[in-house]
Structures are given as C-alpha cells and as structure tokens.
Amino acid sequence: MSLVTNIARAAAAIVRPQSLAGMELLASAVILLDADGHITYINAAAENLLESSLKALARQKLSALFTNPDELQHIIAQAREHKFSDLRQDLTLERAGKDPLQVDSMVSALDEPPGAVLIELRENVQQLKLDREERILDQSQVNKELIRNLAHEIKNPLGGIRGAAQLLEMELPPLHLAELREYTQVIIKEADRLQTLVDRLLAPHRRPHIVGDVNIHEVCERVRSLILAEFPVGISIRRDYDASIPEFRGDKEQLIQTVLNIAHNAAQALSERIVQGDAELILKTRVARQVTLAKVRYNLALDLHIIDNGPGISPQIRDRIFYPLVSGREGGSGLGLTLAQTFVQQHLGVIECESRPGFTDFRILLPLP
Template identity: 75%
Template sequence: MSIKTAVPTATDGLELLASAVLLLDREGRIVYANPAAENLLESSVKGLKQQKLSDLFLNGSQLAAVFEKAAAHQFDDLRQDLILDRIGREPLWVDTLAKALDNPATPVLIELRENVQQLKLEREERLFDQSQVNKELIRNLAHEIKNPLGGLRGAAQLLELELPERHLKELREYTQVIIKEADRLQTLVDRLLAPHRLAHIVSDVDIHEVCERVRSLMVAEFPHGLTINRDYDLSIPQFRGDKEQLIQAILNIAHNAAQALTDRIQSGDANLTFQTRIVRQVTLAKVRYRLALDLHIIDNGPGIPDDIQERIFYPLVSGRDGGSGLGLTLAQTFVQQHMGVIECESRPGCTDFRVLIPLP
C-alpha cells in the first residue's frame, strides 16, 4: 500500500503570510495572489489572474513604473509608501516592496502591507476637518434660529394676554403649546452653541475621578441589570483641563451605551467597562505627543448600525428613535477642546469608544 504525499510548491509559504503578495509575469499581469492579497484587493485569485496590477488602481502608473524597473533588474528590491486610488472605494495606504526574481515566468514579486498608522492619521485628519465644518454650520444655524424663537415666544405670550376671558381656558392651551415648543427649541439651540464656548482649563483633572463620577450617575439611573466594570491604570498623571466638560463627554458616551443595552439590561447581563491606559508617541490632530491618556468605554450591546458608523459624531445623527443626535457631537467637541480625539470601533457584541487626550 503506497501513501501519496503532497508535493510542496514554491508558493506554499506565501499562503501563510499576513501581507499581500503577488507574482507578476513579464507583462505585469498577475499570475499568483495569496489569500492576504485577495482580502486587501477585495477580489478572488480567479478575478485577479491575468489582470495587470497597475490596472486595478486609478493611479496605477506608480506601480507600473516600479514593475518596469524590477523587471529590468535595476534593483534587487525597492520599498515605497504609496496611496493607491480605487473607483468607489477608499484609497489603499500601503508599504510596497518590489523584488526582482530569477524566474523568467514570474520575474517580479510585489508585496503590499497596509499602512495602519497612516490610515489612522488620515482618518483623524478627516474627522477633525469634518468637525470644524460641523461647528461652523451649527453655529450659523443656531444663531439664525435663536432670534426668531424669541420673537415667536414673546408673540405667543402677548397673544395669551389678549385672549377673551370666556375662551381663555381652551385657547390658552394653544398658546402654551407655542411657548413650550419655543422653549424646547431654545434649549436645543443652547445645547448646539454650548460646545463652541472655550473649555475653562482651571484645574488639575484626575481622569479616574471623572470616571467614578460618571459611574455613580450611571448606577443611580440604571441600578439593576447593568454591571459597570473598572480597569484602571492608577499611574496615569493628572492633567490641566475642564473637569465638568470631561464628565459631560464621558457621561454622554456611557449614556448612549446604556441606551443601546436596553434589552441586555432587562435580561440582566449588560456590561459597561471603563478602562484607562497610557499610550506613548501618539499623533493627535497632526501634533506628536510623548504621552497620552487612552480611555476606553466598552459595552456588550448590539453594535452601531453599519449605515451610520461613519457619521456617529455628526450632529443630529442618532441610532435610536427619539434621540437628539447631539450627545456624541458634544462629547467629541469637548474632548477636542482638550487637544484630544474620540475614536470608535463597533461590531455586534462589542462597541469600544476610545478617548485620547495628551498628558504632560
């Protein structure tokens, strides 16, 4: 009885690599792509084969130039950072390695590694720019609404004074609706304008005091069914800041999480975790900091719907009925006034809001 054994091939080792690897023929067409390349390029080997790698991108001429030099053996290997544009999808930020091979059939190997740090920086810059646009839009809109509201409320009050006595009771109900709705809108406008007032950097802030204050408020509001876990790094130093603004920012995030946990709270297995750490050499809003606070607010809820994940910090965007869509907008603004940023990663069963603030 004979036992057949699989014969190893030259590409077996490439299958296990986490980085995308492609082998190209003399015309620059893809002959082989490992599983990581399929994931990165969002296409199967069957779909990639015989396509020119440079044709997959709008600015593929950069890759074509690298291929030509490698195929001509002008170098053994060449590393470059590239931004590869794609139709209808986000650009790829990649570290590229082109290597010349002594193989006539596949003379060039291209390795692509997604540049996670550059992606993060680009996302932060985009978030900051969007936030600045939102601030200007909100400020102008709020001022445009505020003045007519005062006149509307005043007119309703004067009208109420002029109502005939015999119809006062039934007609007063309508004027009160106008007055109360004007007051409600005034409160909304005040909340829209509030984050544009500068932070009062008046005290040393202990982030754990902030978290404990928020925790006590959450326990009071949700005494049953919600477990709040604490995972603190007590070595984190104090920093200058506006304690009340930070309490409000963390409370807004935690409160949003609790509302998303409604079903789990009723089942008694809802979890909310406050975790603090220090990160080193972090870039926030294009500025490099030696140390930064790394605060996570994590819940085990259903996750943020895919269609709003990229817009959750926009004003008036809410994932629940009846939500104002201002809580996360205010939280982001308050944190940005401390030179920080809020990031979010969400999937079913785990939503993680990450607050980064520079430390002295």
C-alpha cells in the first residue's frame, strides 16, 4: 500500500494512524485536499504553520484560511489538470488578523482518491529575514530623519532659555540673590542636560566615518576590560573567539561603542545575578558564510554574539528596542541601542536580537573581505 493511499484513507476518518508516523516527523507542512478543496489531512508541522489543529481544520476549504487564495487555487487547478507532475512556487499567503505566511509550496495531484491534491509548504526563512531587515532599515531611516529634525528644533529654543536664565540671574536683587539664584540654576542646568542629550542624538550623523583595519577581538577585549572595571565582582565574561576571523575595514571606535553599549546594557540587566554572583556575559565570534545583508550577498560575514543570562527583554518593548528613547531600564536614555544600530548599519551590517528569560543574544553581522 502506497504512502499516498495511506494518507487518503486516514484522512477519511481524520485520524493519525501509526502508518503515517513518518509524516508527523517532517519539518515541512503537508496538507491533503479532496476533490472539492476541503482539508482532509494535515501533519503536525502544518498545524504549527497554520496555528490550528487537524480537528479544527478538517472539512474546511483551504482557500477560506487566506484572504488572497487566488494564486494558490490556480496552482491547485493546474495540478488537477495534470499540466505538470508537481509545481514549486514561492507564495505569500495573507491571513486576517495574523502575519502573512512566506512559503515555498509544492503541489502534486494524486491518483487516489480522484481529484485529491497533496500540498507541501515550507516557511521561506530567507524571505522572512529579508523582509525583517528591510523593515528595520526603513524604520532606521525614519528614526534618523525624526532625530535630526527634532534635535534641530530643540536646540534653538534651548539656547534662548539658557541665555534668558543667565540674564535673569544677573538682574536678581542682591537681597534675594541666594534664594532666587537656586531657581535660575535649575533652568540653566536642565537646559545643559537637554543640550547634552541633543548632542548625543546628533553625534552619529555628525561624526566622520574613520576607516582603518579592525581586529574584532581587540574590540571585544577593550569592551571586556571596560565592563570588568565597572563591574569587578559578581560577573564573569567568557570569551568564545574564532581566531581565524580576518581583519576588516571599519571604524574601530564606532564598533567599540557599539559592542560596549550592548554589553553595558546587559551588565545592568544582570544586577540581580551580580548580587548572587552567577552573572555571565559571553562574547562569541564566528564566521558566517553566504549571508545576505541589506539585499547584498556576501561570501563571508562576521557573526558576533553578545549573550547574557539576565531576565530577558520585556515583551512590551522587544519589537521597539532599537527605537530612540525606548529603554527597558528606569533612568535609561534609550539611545544606546539606537546608536549601536546606526553604527552597524554604517558598516553595512545588521543587528538581530533573540531574548527570553535567562537568555538574551544580540547578534551583529558585518561583511568580511
């Protein structure tokens, strides 16, 4: 008895017999449709992909699950007409209220039962990655324009406020000078603080890109020494270096600032574990091959990971951590990761982040010669 016949017979009863155990182990989603386009069988991978169970989807039309089923239905119709033995095609399947599915599809017509079609779907990870990078780049560009415009709009009034406070202080009556000078000093100091913040916002866009030969392990060692100087007790920083990584052209100071911003955030997030004495920070370097960064394919790329065993990033801000002025720490400026992303993008690279309680991994990818 063929595997296809087993699937067809099992689908009629909506069960998962032992004979189809192999289908349940497949990483790709397998869907069987009857002649009318109703779902009669899906494997476990398809349940994960479609975010529903075989019991819930059985006897439903596959086309009803998507808001743009026309292309998929056209492929199925071609398969039923035996215009090809099987057809592979990239599809974007949109769903109401959910993220669209980027998938590689393969559709095959079955001889038994008549009119049945077998569909295999594999999530297109590369396309998802490209789409995510494009969104990050677009958002980063919007952030840059917003920061520049906002900073310039703030600078001029700040100068006027500070100057007016200084003039006011000079005109204070001697009798009340000490008492009232306290208020003018508050105005001056707060204006200076805001000026410093504005300067930090504009810094990455002003500073020239100083290019030289960079050894990424010298960058990591510099950051390691700075973190240990500030947090000498309770934290261990583990090195996991690939010594074969070549030097590359870049701005060493910008890269030190990038890694330091991420590592310093991690160290601050590890405060409870530092007290317990089991805080750990890992600096890990590897070489990635055949990597696409900002729609450009590179044979080699630096794959740098900054990993900590802290509490993880709050789900409320996880998707916005690279936005300016977004911080997960009380009193944080929310600029560290924004500057890190800007510097990495100036080196034609990307930053990715994976976080869960007990594990946060910032991954920096930079092209290598």
